[in-house]
Amino acid sequence: MLNVAIVAGGDSGEYGISMKSGKQVELHMDRSLFRPFLIEIRGKNWNYRIGRKNFPIDKNDFSLSIGKRKIRFDLVFIAIHGTPGENGRLQGYLDMLGIPYTSCDVTTSAMTFNKGFCKEVVASCGISTAKSMHLFKWGAHTEAGILRELSLPVFVKPNNGGSSVGMSKVNQKKELNTALIKAFHEDGEILVEEFVKGRELTCGVIKTNGKIITFPVTEIIPKNEYFDFESKYKKGMAAEVVPADVTLQQSAQCQDISRLLYAKLNCKGVVRFDYIFTGADFYFLEVNTVPGLTAASIVPKMARAHGWSFTELITRLIGEEKSRQ
Template sequence: MSKKRICLLFGGKSGEHEVSLQSAKSIYEALDKEKYEVLLVGIDKQGKWRLGNSANYLLNADSGDYTQTKLNTEAMQAIVPVSDNNTTSLISQSNGREMGKVDIVLPAVHGPYGEDGKLQGMLDMLGVPYVFSGTLASALAMNKAKTKLIAKSIGLTVAEDIVLEKDNEYNINNIINKLSLPIVVKPNELGSSVGTTIVNSAQELKAGIKEGFKYDHTLILEQFIKGRELTVPIMGNNSPKALPVIEIIPKVSGWFDYRAKYAVGGSDEICPADIPGDIKSKIQEMSVKIFKAVGCADLARADFIWSKENGELYFLEINTIPGLTKNSLTPKAAKVAGMSFSEFLDKLIKLAEKRYNKKL
């Protein structure tokens, strides 16, 4: 039986570039090479698509230092995807030589230009199957403010928020009066907690807003909810199922920031979470509900806070391409559900293929 040709796409122009490289290395190592021929394609920080031949393409990805992960762009041909006769090939920009056809794309590209619908729209136009959510769901889920509107419309509880645009005026005192301190300041369309701060004073709020605007032209400022951080991966299409609930307990910082997420030992992730059965059932039900409402496909991960003050479950956001590094949450939940990482990736690819075949 011939092997499927998987294009493992990673990197990108966003602030989550290094996270993407780590996800890609973990995925590459776990994909069954008896079933798949893996074509590594990296997008550098300038947006150029580059071709690699082996896992060595990801420099220092196994060093344990996520900040030092690099994409090797030396002596690598830049490529472009071209669609012809219902197949997609990768063509060298320098000499027009065909680098090979692609059966399906597995995008491990996080953040803007990868997880926000732009890449998905391009792949849709080319007619090539890909894993994870489509253009609309990806764009919606990337926009935290829009996703919260959808969540609220289907009965999920969300924290009070204010949306700020970079060129618009705002009043610090009015923000504090509405939300109360502490306040969470987030770039509206970025993940991995890049550019996110928790502020406890007017001065910190000014600094947090200034920092956030380095990463996005729109910020979402949220009422801080003290409680337990819970997250739920959801897998499937027509009848999506919630995987086991995970509780996140940060160790290197007071909340689940970039270091807590990606540094080795940065947090304790308890799966299955030690929570009452009714809370477990409710959060899994809510996760599937938002997955369907946003229109997600194959896999996503929904994040919540279980309030210490009032016992409510507050929906935070849903991630359409959750991190798939060795330290990531979703592979841990899949393992508790009885799937090795390799089996989990097989299932993801099959879900995408089945979904795409229904469109033909």
């Protein structure tokens, strides 16, 4: 029986979603194989909770003491979206302690969390990406310079963000300044990216039994102008069609690109690649290395369409990580 710490929470706007993901993983974990402990990480407070009582994690060795019992973990299941679970920070800490975990390693997590750098690597693999500028808060950029380089409409987004927080679609020149201020409020670096017109497709990929497997391609159809915070988390504000209504050839192409990127970016665990499909080409938007695992999230739906229950998905993720040790 393995002791598995499910870590959830984190320090971004995705805290609430992450807690839901963590609870869902705890609920569905196979108790005949694993002993789950849901641990909330919020700033310096790392706690396991029984009823209303908190039991703090000893950060020296990531252990838990309950009365006289000291619990050590065989593995950490990372369910934190955003910092510090998706950007390599927690991964670095766990590496130093020699505790395995179910997501990409430090380098891949940190690099893919940085949208601008990640796009450079993805483009170098021959995959299309929208034209963009990666800007820093103290850089010498000007609105005129941006508009000389890029054509409207553009998306302005925090470079290390998620859940569409701090993001705007700029249709007119006069909206650009407000959008820049809003994105810089969230992050010291931002991405200004040309709008790509098309359908939004996403593909989940997982390595299991040493093999890279792609889930059915899924289409996201938001009610709003794009897949913003409200359409992501408010019921009925977006439809997710699994499998997407595309031709077999288009779906195979999307899966092939996703499999290639999973390998090239040296991913592990389950990740989701997001694209805009123009009808001819797949434009890579981003990769989510700790995708949502709530009851309403896309990856569990994809897994189900592939024929796996949520419990099986979790068992495979843990099994793959343990087999690497």
